[in-house]
Amino acid sequence: MRKVKVIGWFTYKDVEELFPALSKIPTLKHKKMYQEAPYDEAHKKAIIKDIIKHNYIICGDTHQSSDHSCVPVCNDGYITLSMRSWGGLMAEAMNIKEKTTQYDYRDFYMCGMGSPFNENIPPRKGE
Numbered sequence: 001m002r003k004v005k006v007i008g009w010f011t012y013k014d015v016e017e018l019f020p021a022l023s024k025i026p027t028l029k030h031k032k033m034y035q036e037a038p039y040d041e042a043h044k045k046a047i048i049k050d051i052i053k054h055n056y057i058i059c060g061d062t063h064q065s066s067d068h069s070c071v072p073v074c075n076d077g078y079i080t081l082s083m084r085s086w087g088g089l090m091a092e093a094m095n096i097k098e099k100t101t102q103y104d105y106r107d108f109y110m111c112g113m114g115s116p117f118n119e120n121i122p123p124r125k126g127e
Contacts, residue, residue, distance in 0.1 A: 004042045006050035007033065008073045009122035013066035015078045037077025039085075047072045047079065048093040057094075057120045059111030060086035069122045083109045 010019075015036075023034040037043055050072065051058070060083025063070045072079050081089065087109030094103045111119055 002075065004037075004046040004074050004076060006046050006072045007075050009069040010071050010073055010078065011066050011069050011124075012064050012071055012080065014069075015071050015073075015080060016066075019078065032076040033073055033078070035077045037074050037079055039079055039081065043074060043079055044089060044092075046074055047089060048096065051090070051093040052097050054122070055120055056122060057108075057117050058086070058090060058122075059117075059119060060084060060090075060105075060109040062111060062119060062121060069124045 019034045022028050023031075028034065050056075058070045060081070062068050063081065063086040064083060084105050087105035087107070090108035091103040091105050094108075095101055107117070111117065
C-alpha cells in the first residue's frame, strides 16, 4: 500500500466538473487522483499534516466553495467532506498544532457564521 500524501488543493468545482472529464481521457483514466478517495485514518492524517505544514485554516463552508482551492487531492484521489466533518478535521489539526484540546468542529465548520479565526487558505492555481 502506498503512503497517502496531499499533492495539491483544488476547488470544489474542479473535482465536481473537471476531474470526471479528465478521468475519461484514455491516458489519464488510470490516474487515481481524479477519483474520490476513501476518507479513512491514513487520509485524515495526511490532510492534517499538510494543513499544519502550510499553516492553513480552512473552514467547512470554504472547503465546499467553488471559489477557493480548498479540496485536498491526495496521490490516490480527492477528499470532499460535509462542513461539520471538515470542521472536525480542522479542529483536530489545530489541537495537534497548538497542543491543546480546546477546539471542536463548531469552531471551523462555518467561518462565515462568526468563527474566531481568520482563514489562511491554499492559493488558487496561478496565484
